[in-house]
Structures are given as structure tokens and as C-alpha cells.
Amino acid sequence: MSYGIAVEVKNLNxxxxxxxxxxxxxxxxxxxxxxxxxxxxxxxxxxxxRVLNRLIDLIEGVEVKGSVKIFGRNILETDPYEVRRMSxxxxxxxxxxxxxxxxxxxxxxxxxxxxAKSKRELDELVKWALEKAMLWDEVKDRLRDPPWxxxxxxxxxxxxxxxxxxxxxxLLLDEPTANIDPxxxxxxxxxxxxxxxxxxxxxxxxxxxxxxxxxxxxYIIMLYEGVVVEVGPTEEIAINPKHELTSRFLRGxx
Amino acid sequence: MxxxxxxxxxxxxxxxxxxxxxxxxxxxxIIIYITLRGLPVILEAGxxxxxxTPAAVIAEKPGGIxxxxxxxxxxxxxxxIIAVPIAVLAATFSAEYPNHIxxxxxxxxxxxxxxxxxxxxxxxxxxxxxxxxxxxxxxxxAIALAIVMIPYVYTYTELALLSVPKTYIExxxxxxxxxxxxxxxxxxxxxxxxVMRGVTxxxxxxxxxxxxxxxxxxxxRNVIFGGPLEPMDAIPLMIFQFIQTGFENWNKLAWGGAFVxxxxxxxxxxxxxxxxxxxxx
Amino acid sequence: xxxxxxxxxxxIVFYSLAIPAxxxxxxxxxxxxxxxxxxxxxxxxxxxxSTYISTTWRPSYEPPPTGAWYGxxxxxxGTLTSAIIAVLLAxxxxxxxxxxxxxxxxxxxxxxxxxxxxxxxxxPTILFGxxxxxxxxxxxxxxxMTPLHEYLGFIPVFSCKPLAPATVLTAGVLLSxxxxxxxxxxxxxxxxxxxxxxxxxxxxxxLTMYEYVKLNMSMISPAIVSAILLGFGRAxxxxxxxxxxxxxxxxxxxxxxxxxxxxxxxxANQFTESGDFPYMQNALFAGGxxxxxxxxxxxxxxxxILRRLRF
Numbered sequence: 001m002s003y004g005i006a007v008e009v010k011n012l013n014x015x016x017x018x019x020x021x022x023x024x025x026x027x028x029x030x031x032x033x034x035x036x037x038x039x040x041x042x043x044x045x046x047x048x049x050r051v052l053n054r055l056i057d058l059i060e061g062v063e064v065k066g067s068v069k070i071f072g073r074n075i076l077e078t079d080p081y082e083v084r085r086m087s088x089x090x091x092x093x094x095x096x097x098x099x100x101x102x103x104x105x106x107x108x109x110x111x112x113x114x115x116a117k118s119k120r121e122l123d124e125l126v127k128w129a130l131e132k133a134m135l136w137d138e139v140k141d142r143l144r145d146p147p148w149x150x151x152x153x154x155x156x157x158x159x160x161x162x163x164x165x166x167x168x169x170x171l172l173l174d175e176p177t178a179n180i181d182p183x184x185x186x187x188x189x190x191x192x193x194x195x196x197x198x199x200x201x202x203x204x205x206x207x208x209x210x211x212x213x214x215x216x217x218x219y220i221i222m223l224y225e226g227v228v229v230e231v232g233p234t235e236e237i238a239i240n241p242k243h244e245l246t247s248r249f250l251r252g253x254x
Numbered sequence: 255m256x257x258x259x260x261x262x263x264x265x266x267x268x269x270x271x272x273x274x275x276x277x278x279x280x281x282x283x284i285i286i287y288i289t290l291r292g293l294p295v296i297l298e299a300g301x302x303x304x305x306x307t308p309a310a311v312i313a314e315k316p317g318g319i320x321x322x323x324x325x326x327x328x329x330x331x332x333x334x335i336i337a338v339p340i341a342v343l344a345a346t347f348s349a350e351y352p353n354h355i356x357x358x359x360x361x362x363x364x365x366x367x368x369x370x371x372x373x374x375x376x377x378x379x380x381x382x383x384x385x386x387x388x389x390x391x392x393x394x395x396a397i398a399l400a401i402v403m404i405p406y407v408y409t410y411t412e413l414a415l416l417s418v419p420k421t422y423i424e425x426x427x428x429x430x431x432x433x434x435x436x437x438x439x440x441x442x443x444x445x446x447x448x449v450m451r452g453v454t455x456x457x458x459x460x461x462x463x464x465x466x467x468x469x470x471x472x473x474x475r476n477v478i479f480g481g482p483l484e485p486m487d488a489i490p491l492m493i494f495q496f497i498q499t500g501f502e503n504w505n506k507l508a509w510g511g512a513f514v515x516x517x518x519x520x521x522x523x524x525x526x527x528x529x530x531x532x533x534x535x
Numbered sequence: 536x537x538x539x540x541x542x543x544x545x546x547i548v549f550y551s552l553a554i555p556a557x558x559x560x561x562x563x564x565x566x567x568x569x570x571x572x573x574x575x576x577x578x579x580x581x582x583x584x585s586t587y588i589s590t591t592w593r594p595s596y597e598p599p600p601t602g603a604w605y606g607x608x609x610x611x612x613g614t615l616t617s618a619i620i621a622v623l624l625a626x627x628x629x630x631x632x633x634x635x636x637x638x639x640x641x642x643x644x645x646x647x648x649x650x651x652x653x654x655x656x657x658x659p660t661i662l663f664g665x666x667x668x669x670x671x672x673x674x675x676x677x678x679x680m681t682p683l684h685e686y687l688g689f690i691p692v693f694s695c696k697p698l699a700p701a702t703v704l705t706a707g708v709l710l711s712x713x714x715x716x717x718x719x720x721x722x723x724x725x726x727x728x729x730x731x732x733x734x735x736x737x738x739x740x741x742l743t744m745y746e747y748v749k750l751n752m753s754m755i756s757p758a759i760v761s762a763i764l765l766g767f768g769r770a771x772x773x774x775x776x777x778x779x780x781x782x783x784x785x786x787x788x789x790x791x792x793x794x795x796x797x798x799x800x801x802x803a804n805q806f807t808e809s810g811d812f813p814y815m816q817n818a819l820f821a822g823g824x825x826x827x828x829x830x831x832x833x834x835x836x837x838x839x840i841l842r843r844l845r846f
Contacts, residue, residue: 055424060353064538076538085430095421099443108439109429159425166429263743271639273631278648280712281655284666291669340555347552356553359560366563369765369834371772373799374566374823377806381569401562408559433548455657462659464775465799469806490661494775497665512665519659527650 004071006031006170006202007052012066014047014226016059021047023226025066029219031169034196034203036213036234038249039223045206048223049172052204053087054080070170085113087170088163092178094155096147096162103143105158106130110165125165132199133161134191153184160191171195173205177212189216210250214238222246285516292513295506307476308496308507316503319511320478322492325392328479329471329488330461332396333403337460338453340400341407346437348408349415361412364405373465375401380469392486395471399460406456407449414448415441447529454526458519464490489515570824577605577817586821587611592785598813605818609787611825613703613795617781618770620707620791621714625766628711629718630759633726634748656716664776667709672700672780680704680792695790701782703791709780710770717769718762725758725844726751757844764837768830774799798822 007029014022022044029035037045050056051068057080068075075083096105106126109115116122126143130136135157139150147155156176163171173192177185193216195201207213213220213234220237222230222245230243241247295316296303302318309317348357367375379398384390418441426440442449467473472485473495480486489511496508536542541549577586580599589606597603636648680697687693729751737747752759782794783804796804802819809815 053428055427058424058427077536079536079542081430081432081542081544084428089425089428091421091425091428093421095419095425097422097425097440097444099446109431112435112439113430162425162429259743259746263745266745266748267639270631270634273627274635277628277632277712277715278651281651281658283670284658284662287666287670288662340558343552343555344559347556350552351549356556356560360556363560363563365838366831366834369768369772370566370830371774371799371823371826373772373774373802374570374827377802377820377823378562378566378569381573382565404559404562432544434544437548458657462657462661464659464661465803468803472807490659490775493661493665494779497668497779508665512662515659516662519657519662520654523654523657 004031005029005069006033006071007204008067008069009048010067010069012048012051012064012068014044014051014056014065015063016047017061021226022051025226025228027221027228027231029202029204031202032196032200033218034192034205034216035219035221036217037204037206037221037223038208038210038213039229040249042225043223044226045223046174049089049174049204049206052170052172053089054083055089085166086168087172088166088168090156090159090163090171090173090176092175094152094159094179096150096155096158098147101144101146102139102150102158105147106161106165109162113166115166125167126161129161129164130158132164132191132195133157134187134194135161151184153180153187156180156184157188157191160188164195169200169202171201171203173203175206175208178208185212192216210252214250220246222249285520288509288512288516292509292511292516295510296513299510303507303510307478309503311499311501311503313503316506316510319487319489319492319507319514321474321476321487322489322511323514324479325395325471325474325487325491326461326489328482329392329396329399329467329486330457332393332482333399333460334453334457336397336400337403337456338407341404341452341456342411342442342449345408345411345415346442348412349441350433350437352416360408364408367401367405368409371465372402372463373468376466376468376470379466384470387483389483390470390472390485391483392471392480393482395467395486395488396482398466398470399463402463402466403456403460406459407452410452410455411445411449414445414452417448418444451526451529454522454529458522458526461522462490462515462519464494467491468494489518566827570820570827573817574821574824575817577814577821580814581605581818586818587825590787594812594815596812603812603814605815607798607801607818607822607825609785610796610798610801610822612787613706613781614771614797614799614826614829616703616791616795617706617710617777617797618767620704621710621770622763622766624708624711625715625718625770626759626763629715629722629762629766630752632715632719633723636723637726638744638748652716652719655712656720660713660773660776663709663713664779667705667776667780668701671709672705675705675708676700676702684792691789692791695788695793697792699782699794701780701794703781703793703795706777706781706795706797707791709776710773713773713776714766714769718766721762721765721841722755722758725755725841729754755844757840761837761841764833764840768833768837771797771826771833772799772830774803778803798826 005028009025009027012022012025037048039045056062064076070086103126106129107122110122110125116125127136135154138154147158177188192203196203217234220234221228224245230246241250299316304318304323305320306318307321309315344360348360351357376398379394383394422440422444423436426436467488471488473491474485474487493508493511496504586607588608590608591604591606593604595603636645676697683693684696737750777797778800781797781800783796783800784794786793786795802822806819809819
């Protein structure tokens with residue numbers, strides 16, 4: 001396990017159409033950890049996540065100031081397409097490409113970015129990604145099926161596999177289990193724990209559910225109205241939150 | 255004591271039903287009438303109808319409308335090849351940059367072209383292509399039909415692209431796809447049924463137009479296919495010209511052609527509606 | 536790369552997509568330019584106003600004003616009259632279809648009526664034309680126009696004897712059948728968009744169907760006006776069908792039971808010979824120009840009115 005810093009955010013200010021969304025955010029996220037970003041709706045957690053893979057660029061009228069380094073590179077001054085290849089993202093509502101088969105959903109990113117050079121390499125990569133997403137056994141006999149034949153929880157695990165196929169070192173998840181049933185939620189959490197342990201993956205997870213954060217994360221970042229309210233190891237914050245907002249959130253009052 | 259309000263309302267309802275039925279009835283009559291007058295011509299002439307040129311007016315048999323059929327097939331295909339890439343790419347621009355001034359200009363142009371008299375399109379192509387070349391050509395006809403087709407394909411494609419849920423587009427970017435790849439591999443693919451619908455409707459429109467061809471392709475009677483740089487016939491054009499003559503043979507050909515056009519149109523119509531039914535996102 | 540700068544790839548995509556878009560935008564511009572520039576010669580020899588308000592059409596190998604003279608008023612009149620007749624007839628038809636579909640017909644049949652309307656909207660106009668020529672015209676002449684002249688001949692519009700099936704009235708009736716599907720779409724979409732709360736309010740007041748529909752229609756009256764304008768625009772643009780049934784005689788007068796020209800049928804008939812007569816083609820372009828301007832104005836106003844509609 002390494003102890004380097006995966007993500008370093010300094011004085012990040014983000015505004016959309018003039019309205020400030022993130023104000024003077026400063027955080028450091030260590031490698032090979034699971035960090036939970038928490039906060040009520042509108043606190044800027046999704047925005048912070050989307051800065052990390054430059055998806056924020058797709059919003060009109062967005063302004064980003066500050067410095068964001070991922071594995072040492074300032075991603076705000078790098079080609080956005082390169083930045084996106086450094087991480088994988090799982091979205092709140094499962095969104096596997098409806099026009100592609102299960103296999104092609106996972107394979108598309110790897111094929112286009114030249115990560116797998118031959119058919120055999122691609123097959124192995126798809127199998128690896130689906131195994132890590134804990135979906136392989138359920139779909140190995142029907143890789144050509146369209147995604148709508150899968151349940152919601154299975155589709156979300158498919159999206160996880162799709163994100164993993166680029167073999168990123170950083171995994172970003174935006175409330176991935178918000179719309180998933182409890183059984184699949186636990187499966188996904190187990191997948192994340194395994195990824196951290198077996199693949200040294202750095203995982204950043206936006207979550208609305210305090211219990212989830214306590215269950216699986218090593219660090220917690222608490223956001224409120226675009227400002228970092230509290231940062232620290234999960235064990236400490238869970239037992240002894242320093243800020244009043246954090247404790248209210250953990251108790252489920254927000 | 256009769257309830258006048260109720261009575262007025264009931265009379266109103268009866269009136270509405272009658273008028274609605276009067277409005278809808280003619281289309282059925284048109285279909286039946288054209289079939290009754292056109293199908294016998296084809297049955298009588300047999301395969302000749304599709305492979306011969308029109309006979310002389312005093313001949314015993316009317317001959318066929320091969321020049322018109324070939325012309326329609328050629329010009330409609332060429333028009334599609336010209337119009338679809340331009341319209342789809344322009345619609346992609348509008349979907350990607352919806353607030354750009356170019357988008358506003360294209361939308362306004364498309365809307366106007368949908369309403370403008372198609373004979374004016376023919377005059378435009380006449381002025382820009384027929385006059386400089388000094389001759390009527392099938393190519394000019396194809397370009398005129400392409401201009402007629404473009405707004406239909408553009409409108410349906412833009413609609414289809416804007417209906418693609420943004421989350422799929424985001425997912426595409428998140429796995430490192432570049433803009434062109436997202437457009438081509440994700441957005442257009444998901445929207446393809448809507449695009450196909452627009453193309454089908456555009457083809458049906460182009461295939462049935464008369465006015466744009468009057469002084470571009472001009473018509474051809476004796477040559478089945480002289481090439482794109484010669485005058486060319488088309489089914490609607492042939493109908494228009496032949497029905498205005500007094501010659502019975504040629505009138506028969508016009509009715510036969512009308513039946514063929516009707517069948518082609520109905521087929522495309524059914525296809526366009528089937529396509530939409532199979533969308534599943 | 537500084538934040539906010541577009542990558543080379545993005546720039547290439549932008550310009551590649553912009554080119555086809557600009558091509559389309561240019562089409563309308565080219566249309567206006569060519570129509571205008573090819574009309575200018577006749578404006579130079581006849582004057583703009585005279586070209587449009589004169590009723591004389593005198594082809595000659597000698598150019599105007601001494602030899603030939605090309606006045607467009609009868610054609611303009613024919614276009615306007617046939618379009619007005621078409622809209623007057625199409626309005627009750629389209630309103631009836633909308634009311635029928637939205638309030639009377641059981642829901643499960645809606646799709647079929649929608650399909651029929653769409654079918655009519657896209658049907659090749661030449662098919663309407665030959666049906667009009669060989670069926671509708673004679674029927675109208677025998678059962679509508681002749682009686683109108685016999686019994687109501689004292690009214691100026693019916694004062695001439697219908698000698699042939701091809702008249703302004705025939706064109707108007709045929710056009711009404713061709714334009715009412717478009718009017719249905721405009722009115723129906725707006726009718727469907729009436730918030731359900733307003734409709735419920737109408738029902739709860741105990742209104743009869745007639746009063747309820749009248750209330751709804753008055754709420755969407757801008758849409759009806761818009762539909763009228765758009766229908767008028769369509770009717771004035773039609774060529775193939777109209778040319779076959781309007782008679783193509785250079786007439787002007789109040790009676791709608793006589794043949795006439797419309798701008799589009801004039802162009803359709805005369806364009807190919809116009810090359811032989813100097814300035815005739817320019818006169819036809821002048822006709823096309825006024826047709827284009829009428830169409831653009833009417834459609835733009837129609838769309839603006841529709842946009843302004845708020846509940």
C-alpha cells in the first residue's frame with residue numbers, strides 16, 4: 001500500500017453562470033483509500049467530483065479557478081480527454097449504453113483508447129472488469145444481451161465494470177447506490193472494498209447515506225454550500241464530529 | 255320545456271362529427287379512385303408499363319413510363335445522398351451548440367424552407383445550375399429535390415438528437431471518448447431511429463414533388479436514362495404533363511403512374527411509422 | 536493547456552459541423568437574392584408598382600414598355616382568392632377534427648385518425664391534382680357551382696356562369712383539403728397543452744359540450760389565428776394541384792366561378808416558353824418574389840403569434 005497523495009485540491013473555486021458553487025476548497029486525498037464526500041443537496045459534492053474528471057466542462061458558463069493535481073499532474077491544465085482516461089466514473093442512475101450489448105458496454109472505452117490490442121486481450125479485460133464489479137457470474141453466458149435485460153442493480157454493476165475497463169487508478173462514484181436495492185448496494189460496496197485492497201485503487205464516493213460512508217470509507221469530506229466544513233478519518237469523525245453540521249448530517253437530520 | 259342549452263350542444267356535436275367525417279373521407283376516396291383508374295392500366299399493359307417508353311399518341315397500346323420510373327429512382331437517390339449528410343451534420347451542430355447564432359440561422363431557414371413554395375426552389379436551381387450549364391439536367395432536378403428534403407431530415411434529426419438523455423452523453427465522455435466519438439458512437443447511434451424517420455419522411459416528400467422538377471429536370475419522353483447531365487423524367491412530372499394533354503393513351507399512362515406513386519408513398523408512410531414504434535431507450 | 540481553451544479536436548469538430556449548417560442557412564439567402572436580382576430587369580422597364588398592379592399580360596418579342604407588358608395582378612388576385620377560400624373552408628374542417636379527436640372519439644382510435652391526418656399531410660400533391668381535375672371539378676360544377684349561379688347569381692361572387700369545372704372555387708376547395716391537416720396539427724397541439732386545471736374548471740361549472748369547447752377554443756385563439764396564417768401560406772404556395780384545377784385563364788373579377796391564374800400556376804405554365812420572350816422570365820421571377828415575400832411574412836407572423844401564447 002502506498003501513502004502518496006492521489007488528489008490534491010488547492011483553492012478551488014467553481015462558479016456556474018456567475019453563481020458560486022464551490023468556494024476555496026482545499027483537500028488532500030491519499031492513494032489507495034476510499035473517501036466519502038458527504039453533504040446535503042446543493043452542497044457542491046457532485047460538482048467537486050465532476051471537476052476531477054473535467055466533466056464539469058460540459059456545463060455552459062462554468063468557471064474553474066485554482067489547482068487540482070491528480071497523481072501529481074495539474075488536471076486543469078491538461079487536455080480534458082487525457083484527464084478523463086485517468087479515472088472512471090459511475091453515475092447516480094445506472095446508464096449503460098442502451099444500444100450496445102453487455103460486452104460492448106464494457107469494451108467500448110478500452111477499444112477506443114487502445115488499452116486492449118487484440119480480441120483476446122479485450123476478452124480478458126472485459127472478464128476482469130466484470131469480475132471486479134462482481135457481475136461476471138451473472139452475465140458470463142449472455143454477454144451479447146442488451147442491458148435492459150438486467151435488473152437495476154446489475155446495470156449499475158455493469159456501469160462499474162465499464163468504468164474499470166480503462167484500468168484507471170482513480171474511481172469516482174456519484175451516489176452510486178442511491179437508486180439501488182439493499183442487496184445490490186452491499187454487493188457494490190464489497191466490490192469497492194476489494195478494488196481498494198486488491199488493485200490499490202483510490203476511490204472517491206459521493207454519498208447521501210451516512211451509514212454507507214461509515215461502513216466503507218477511510219476518510220470523510222463534509223461539504224456544505226460549497227465549503228469544506230470538515231475533513232478527517234472516518235473513525236474519528238463518526239465518533240466525534242467536530243462541526244455541528246457534520247454531526248447533524250451523520251444523525252440523518254439533513 | 256326543452257332545454258335550449260342541451261339542444262344547442264347536441265346539434266353542435268352532430269355538426270362536429272359530420273364535418274370531421276367530411277374532412278377525413280376524401281383521402282379514402284382519392285386512394286380508391288386512383289386505384290380504380292390506375293391499376294387497370296397497369297394490368298392491361300403488363301410488364302411493358304415498367305420497361306417501355308411512352309408510345310406515340312396514336313399507337314394502339316400506351317407503352318410504358320420507364321423514363322419516369324428510372325428518373326424518380328435516380329433523382330430521389332441522388333437527392334438523398336446530397337441531403338442526408340448535410341442535414342444530419344447541420345442538425346448535429348444545432349444539438350451540440352444550441353445557442354450559437356449559426357444554429358438560430360439554420361433553424362429559421364429550415365422552418366422557412368418547409369413552408370416555401372417548392373416551385374421557388376425549382377427557380378433557384380434553374381437560375382444557379384440550369385442557366386450556367388445551358389441545359390436541363392437530372393442533376394439539377396436532384397439538387398432541387400435535395401433542397402426540398404433537407405428541412406425534413408434536419409428537423410427530425412435535431413429532435414432525435416436533443417431527446418437523447420444527457421446521462422449517456424456524459425457516460426461517453428467519462429470513458430475518455432472524444433467529442434467526435436461521443437457524437438458518432440453514442441449520440442447518433444441512440445438517436446438513429448429518429449434520424450431514419452426523418453430520412454424516410456424526406457424521401458417520401460422528395461419523391462412526390464412536381465414543381466421543383468418543372469424547369470430543372472424538365473422531363474424526358476423517349477430516352478429511358480440519358481445520364482445525369484441530360485433532361486430527366488420523374489413520375490409526378492410525367493403525370494403532370496400527360497394528364498394535361500388530350501390524348502387518351504397518355505392519360506392512361508398518367509393514371510398508371512399515379513397508382514405507382516400512390517403505392518410508393520403508402521409504403522414509405524407505413525415504414526416511417528413502423529420505425530418509431532421500435533424505439534426503446 | 537490553459538483551462539477553458541478548446542482542444543484542437545474540439546475545434547475541428549466545430550468547424551466540420553459548422554460548414555453544412557452554414558450551407559443550409561445560405562439556401563434561404565440565395566433564394567432571396569436570386570429571386571430579387573432576376574426580377575430587377577422587369578422592374579427597370581416597367582416599374583415595380585406597375586408590374587404588380589397591372590392587369591395586362593401581353594407577350595411580345597419587343598420588350599416592355601412599348602412592346603410586351605407583363606402585369607401580375609390577376610395572378611396575385613387568383614392566389615389570394617383561392618387561398619382565402621381554402622382557409623375559410625379548412626377552418627371549420629380542422630376545428631371539427633380537433634374537437635372530434637380530443638373530446639368525442641374514444642381514446643383508442645386517436646392513433647388512427649392521427650395517422651390519416653399525417654397521411655394526407657404528406658401525400659404527393661399531384662395526386663390531389665388529378666383527383667381534383669377528373670373527379671372533384673366536375674362534381675363541383677354539376678352540384679355546387681351551377682346551382683350557386685342559378686339561385687344565388689345576384690351575389691357578385693357567383694355572378695358568372697360556370698362553363699368549366701376548373702375555377703377559382705374548385706382550386707379553393709381542393710386546397711382546403713390539402714391544407715387542413717397542417718391546421719389540425721397546430722390547433723391540436725395547442726389544445727392538448729391547455730393545462731388540465733382549466734379544463735376541469737370548465738367541467739365543474741356544468742357547461743355543456745358546446746360551451747366547454749367554445750371556452751377552450753377561446754383560450755387558444757392565438758393558435759387558431761396562427762393556424763389560419765400558416766394554412767394561408769401553404770395554400771398560396773401550392774403549384775401542381777392548383778395548376779390542374781384553376782383553369783389558367785388571365786382573368787380578374789369578383790366571380791369565383793370562373794377560371795383564373797395563381798402566381799404559381801402562371802409560373803408553372805409560362806416558364807418554359809418564357810425564354811423566347813425577352814423579360815417574360817423576369818416577370819415570372821417578380822411573381823415568385825412576391826410569392827416568397829407573402830409566404831415568409833405570413834409564416835413568420837404565424838409562428839410569432841404561436842410563441843406568444845402562454846396559459
